[in-house]
Amino acid sequence: MVDIKKIITIDGPSGSGKGTITQLVAQKLNWHILDSGALYRVLGLAAQRHGIAFSEVATVAELARNMDLQFRINDENGEVEPILEGENLAPFVRTDEAGQAASQVAVIAEVREALLARQRDFYQSPGLVADGRDMGTIVFPDAPAKIFLTASAECRAERRFNQLKNKGVNANMRALLDSIKARDERDQTRSVAPLVPAEGAFVVDSSNLTISEVLTQVLEFASKSMPDLLPN
Numbered sequence: 616m617v618d619i620k621k622i623i624t625i626d627g628p629s630g631s632g633k634g635t636i637t638q639l640v641a642q643k644l645n646w647h648i649l650d651s652g653a654l655y656r657v658l659g660l661a662a663q664r665h666g667i668a669f670s671e672v673a674t675v676a677e678l679a680r681n682m683d684l685q686f687r688i689n690d691e692n693g694e695v696e697p698i699l700e701g702e703n704l705a706p707f708v709r710t711d712e713a714g715q716a717a718s719q720v721a722v723i724a725e726v727r728e729a730l731l732a733r734q735r736d737f738y739q740s741p742g743l744v745a746d747g748r749d750m751g752t753i754v755f756p757d758a759p760a761k762i763f764l765t766a767s768a769e770c771r772a773e774r775r776f777n778q779l780k781n782k783g784v785n786a787n788m789r790a791l792l793d794s795i796k797a798r799d800e801r802d803q804t805r806s807v808a809p810l811v812p813a814e815g816a817f818v819v820d821s822s823n824l825t826i827s828e829v830l831t832q833v834l835e836f837a838s839k840s841m842p843d844l845l846p847n
């Protein structure tokens with residue numbers, strides 16, 4: 616019998632709620648998580664730390680192939696921390712600057728190729744929830760359940776604003792909206808693995824949905840493709 620891997624892919628633009636829904640789905644199913652954006656974010660930071668310009672395509676790709684990167688779970692808060700060359704990058708990896716750097720290294724075809732195997736290695740039994748831009752189109756094209764999560768740019772900027780406010784960080788709504796639109800444009804128009812819904816993906820626009828409503832819709836859809844996913 617052919618072994619069908621238990622994978623749910625969750626792709627979508629920045630701030631659409633992928634990370635939030637990925638964590639909730641993984642918790643519910645007791646599955647593993649791939650936060651593929653973290654790999655691109657760490658690579659962007661690594662390039663900056665090594666003084667490599669994003670335009671030095673071959674050197675950035677070389678860095679992607681050889682990056683000394685592990686992920687470690689923090690025992691105290693349960694958060695996943697990227698450890699690059701022995702340094703914990705957790706305080707830097709979620710910043711808007713790291714997101715913009717990630718989006719720039721992510722346009723390089725050789726970088727994407729170099730990160731493919733690392734991403735596929737995250738698959739482990741009993742299953743994987745994979746969050747990114749090309750999880751359903753390129754990295755796990757055979758995943759049985761593919762989700763494309765989106766929301767209006769204005770709504771995503773407002774969510775990001777509230778997220779930062781709750782952390783006590785001052786943010787400017789106009790700058791956040793501009794940053795989100797710039798990242799959308801780059802991620803959707805790049806020539807390699809652009810952000811598009813995978814064929815057969817269930818598209819959820821969360822602009823007017825609560826997190827709990829999105830979670831319900833995602834689990835319902837995934838259960839149709841994998842009938843033994845949840846107990847009745």
Ligand SMILES: Nc1ncnc2c1ncn2[C@@H]1O[C@H](COP(=O)(O)OP(=O)(O)OP(=O)(O)O)[C@@H](O)[C@H]1O
Pocket residue numbers: 627628629630631632633634635636652714774775777778821824825826829
């Ligand atoms: N349906 C929703 N309603 C209200 N707020 C939401 C909803 N979904 C997510 N959020 C909030 O929006 C913010 C961004 O969500 P999240 O970080 O999960 O997005 P993301 O798609 O993973 O972003 P990125 O691609 O930049 O990592 C978080 O504060 C989250 O709590």
Ligand SMILES: Nc1ccn([C@H]2C[C@H](O)[C@@H](COP(=O)(O)O)O2)c(=O)n1
Pocket residue numbers: 629630651652653655656714717718721746747748749750798802
């Ligand atoms: N599968 C992926 C994941 C991420 N990227 C790039 C494009 C994003 O703008 C950037 C940061 O991702 P985030 O952490 O915000 O999800 O990384 C990509 O091209 N492909």
